[in-house]
Amino acid sequence: MNQISRRQFMASVAACGSAGLLLSSGIGKAFAAGPSVIRAQSRTIEVNGRAASVLGLLQSDGSHGITLEAGQDFAVRLENALDAPTLIHWHGLTPPFGQDGVPDLPQALLAPGENYDYSFPVTTPGTHWMHAHTLQEQQLLAAPLIAREPAEASLDEQEVVVLLHDFSFKSPEELLAGLTGGTGMGGHGGHGMGPGAAMAPAGGMAMDINDVEYDAYLANDRTLADPEVFRVERSGTVRLRLINGATATAFWIDIGSLRGQAIAVDGNPVTPVKGSRFPLAMGQRIDIRLRLPGEEGAWPILAHREGAVERTGFVLATANGEVKRVATSAGIPSEPLDLSFEASLQSTKTLAGAEAGRRKEVILGGGMMGYSWTLNGKIWGSHDVIEVATGERVEIAMRNDSMMGHPMHLHGHHFQVVEIDGKRMQGAVRDTVWLPPQRAVTVAFDANNPGEWAFHCHHLYHMAAGMMTTVRYAA
Numbered sequence: 001m002n003q004i005s006r007r008q009f010m011a012s013v014a015a016c017g018s019a020g021l022l023l024s025s026g027i028g029k030a031f032a033a034g035p036s037v038i039r040a041q042s043r044t045i046e047v048n049g050r051a052a053s054v055l056g057l058l059q060s061d062g063s064h065g066i067t068l069e070a071g072q073d074f075a076v077r078l079e080n081a082l083d084a085p086t087l088i089h090w091h092g093l094t095p096p097f098g099q100d101g102v103p104d105l106p107q108a109l110l111a112p113g114e115n116y117d118y119s120f121p122v123t124t125p126g127t128h129w130m131h132a133h134t135l136q137e138q139q140l141l142a143a144p145l146i147a148r149e150p151a152e153a154s155l156d157e158q159e160v161v162v163l164l165h166d167f168s169f170k171s172p173e174e175l176l177a178g179l180t181g182g183t184g185m186g187g188h189g190g191h192g193m194g195p196g197a198a199m200a201p202a203g204g205m206a207m208d209i210n211d212v213e214y215d216a217y218l219a220n221d222r223t224l225a226d227p228e229v230f231r232v233e234r235s236g237t238v239r240l241r242l243i244n245g246a247t248a249t250a251f252w253i254d255i256g257s258l259r260g261q262a263i264a265v266d267g268n269p270v271t272p273v274k275g276s277r278f279p280l281a282m283g284q285r286i287d288i289r290l291r292l293p294g295e296e297g298a299w300p301i302l303a304h305r306e307g308a309v310e311r312t313g314f315v316l317a318t319a320n321g322e323v324k325r326v327a328t329s330a331g332i333p334s335e336p337l338d339l340s341f342e343a344s345l346q347s348t349k350t351l352a353g354a355e356a357g358r359r360k361e362v363i364l365g366g367g368m369m370g371y372s373w374t375l376n377g378k379i380w381g382s383h384d385v386i387e388v389a390t391g392e393r394v395e396i397a398m399r400n401d402s403m404m405g406h407p408m409h410l411h412g413h414h415f416q417v418v419e420i421d422g423k424r425m426q427g428a429v430r431d432t433v434w435l436p437p438q439r440a441v442t443v444a445f446d447a448n449n450p451g452e453w454a455f456h457c458h459h460l461y462h463m464a465a466g467m468m469t470t471v472r473y474a475a
C-alpha cells in the first residue's frame with residue numbers, strides 16, 4: 001500500500017470512531033497560528049456499567065493528549081478548567097527547568113481558570129505522555145504525548161496509541177488513607193498477606209507485588225468488557241505505542257499469537273527484541289512493531305496485571321475479523337516483573353562516550369509496615385538532594401533493599417541503563433527504570449539541563465509516602 005492510500009485508510013479508520021488513534025491530531029499544525037490548547041477538565045466515562053466521573057486532558061477537537069513532530073517546538077497552552085488547582089508534567093520531554101510541570105519545582109499549581117503557555121524545543125522524540133504530578137493522576141488526568149520522528153511519517157505502518165490505567169471508584173485520598181492507615185504515616189491499612197503479597201524470592205522474605213486493589217484496569221478508558229477495536233489490514237504492519245499511565249500497577253503486555261518486536265522504550269529506539277510478552281512498569285512506554293497475518297482475524301493485545309489475574313486490553317481486527325469477548329480474568333496470576341527484558345535491551349544510540357565523573361548511590365527502602373518509602377533512608381521533605389555539576393556524566397547506582405518493585409523516574413533527562421546487578425552494559429536509554437526487590441540497577445546521564453529535577457518512584461502512593469528527591473545543578 002502506498003503512502004497516500006495508507007493515509008486514506010487511516011483516515012477512514014478514524015472516521016469509524018477509533019478515538020484512541022491520535023491520527024494527525026496536531027501533526028503539522030502551524031504553531032505560528034498559536035499554541036495548541038490542552039484543557040484539564042472533568043469528564044464522564046463508563047466503567048463496569050457505572051458512570052465514573054474522571055478528569056482528562058483534551059484538545060478543542062476532543063482528542064485526548066497531543067501528537068506532534070520532533071523538530072517542532074512543544075507549544076501548548078494548558079488551561080485549568082477543573083474546580084481544583086492542577087499542573088501537568090510532560091513525561092519524556094526534557095524542557096528547560098521551569099516548564100516541567102512538577103508542583104513547586106519550581107512552577108506553582110495553576111488555580112482554576114488559570115492558563116500557562118509552554119514553549120520549548122522537542123529534543124527527545126518518541127512515545128511519551130502527560131500527567132498530573134499529584135493524586136489527580138489517579139483520576140485519569142493523563143494522556144498520550146507522541147512526538148513523531150519526521151522519518152516515521154513515510155513508514156508504511158499503522159500507529160495505535162494506547163494508554164493503560166488503573167481505576168477505582170474511590171478517591172485517591174481514600175486509597176492513600178487505606179494504605180497509610182489514615183494517619184498520613186503509620187498504620188498498616190490491613191494489607192498483610194492479601195492477594196498482592198506472597199511469592200518468596202531467594203531471601204525467603206515475602207515480596208509485596210500490588211498494594212492497591214482496583215475496580216478496573218483500563219486501556220484507553222475501556223475494559224475488556226467493551227474494548228477499543230482498531231481496524232487493521234491483512235498483512236499490515238502496526239506500531240503499538242503503549243503507555244503505562246497506571247498509578248500503582250505494572251503490566252505484562254501480551255501480544256498473543258502475533259509476531260512482534262520491541263523497537264523503542266520510553267520513546268528511545270533499541271535494537272529490536274522479538275517476543276510475545278513484554279514488561280511495562282508505571283510511567284514506562286514501549287513501542288512494539290507487529291506484522292499481521294494475511295488472513296482476516298481479530299487479535300486481542302492484553303495488559304496483564306503483574307502478579308495477579310486481572311487484565312485489560314484492546315483488539316486489532318481486520319475489516320471482517322470477528323471480535324470475541326476476552327475475560328477480564330486470566331485465571332492464573334502472572335509472574336512479577338523482572339529484569340530479563342531490560343538486560344536484553346541495547347540502545348541504538350549511546351550517550352556521548354565520556355567516563356562518569358560522579359557516582360551517586362541511592363538505596364530504595366521502606367515497606368508496607370507504616371507505609372513509608374524512602375531514598376537513602378529519607379522521605380520527601382527531609383530528603384538529601386543529589387548534587388551534581390553541569391557538564392559531567394553522572395551515574396546513579398540504585399539498589400532496592402525493599403520487598404517491593406519501584407519504577408524510578410528522573411525528570412529533565414533521559415538516562416542509559418549501564419549496569420544490572422554489577423554487570424556493566426550499554427543498555428536502553430529511557431527515563432523510567434524498574435527496580436525489582438533486592439536488585440541493583442545503575443543509570444548514567446549527562447548533566448546538560450541545569451535545574452532541580454524530581455527523581456522519584458513512579459508508584460503514585462510510594463511517591464506520596466515519601467519516595468522522592470531531586471537532582472540539582474546550576475548552569
Ligand SMILES: [Cu+2]
Pocket residue numbers: 373405406407457458459462463467
Ligand atoms: Cu515505589
